[in-house]
Amino acid sequence: MKLSVFGLFLIFSLVFINYTFSIELCGPRSCKNGSFCVSLHTTAVCRPEAQAYTIIQVNITNEGAWPDSAQFKGTITNICGVRIKKIVLGVQKFAMLKSSAIWNARYSKEFEEITIPDFADGILPIEEPYTFGFILKNSNLPPITIKSIRF
Numbered sequence: 701m702k703l704s705v706f707g708l709f710l711i712f713s714l715v716f717i718n719y720t721f722s723i724e725l726c727g728p729r730s731c732k733n734g735s736f737c738v739s740l741h742t743t744a745v746c747r748p749e750a751q752a753y754t755i756i757q758v759n760i761t762n763e764g765a766w767p768d769s770a771q772f773k774g775t776i777t778n779i780c781g782v783r784i785k786k787i788v789l790g791v792q793k794f795a796m797l798k799s800s801a802i803w804n805a806r807y808s809k810e811f812e813e814i815t816i817p818d819f820a821d822g823i824l825p826i827e828e829p830y831t832f833g834f835i836l837k838n839s840n841l842p843p844i845t846i847k848s849i850r851f
Contacts, residue, residue, distance in 0.1 A: 728788035728848035737848040752846040755780040770839035775829035785822040790845040795837040804832035
């Protein structure tokens with residue numbers, strides 16, 4: 701009987717821990733495809749990516765192309781009314797012209813991510829859009845997803 705009670709306790713504990721970690725705790729690389737992590741201080745939760753667009757507006761345009769590369773300009777507008785400290789965008793098959801061909805953002809080749817903003821003050825609400833840019837080896841912009849937003 702003691703083994704059964706201990707076994708049930710262990711199973712319920714593991715289910716609770718799994719439920720808590722899969723629902724409540726997240727980061728830019730832990731939410732499933734189609735979801736992003738939204739976090740505020742010690743609370744974090746994965747949400748459908750469509751909800752990210754009620755927090756920020758993202759626009760990326762081609763600013764010029766050459767035979768071997770293209771320059772892109774990105775803008776992010778904070779529309780939620782709260783300062784945003786960090787945004788992580790997922791980029792796959794992101795072929796940068798060179799490692800220094802990005803500004804006002806940071807690129808991680810290892811994680812295929814762009815981190816914005818590139819300063820400590822964050823993106824304030826009702827301000828001019830935050831602008832960043834990069835130069836790719838070709839004129840095709842790969843798909844970009846929102847992986848996380850931290851307040």
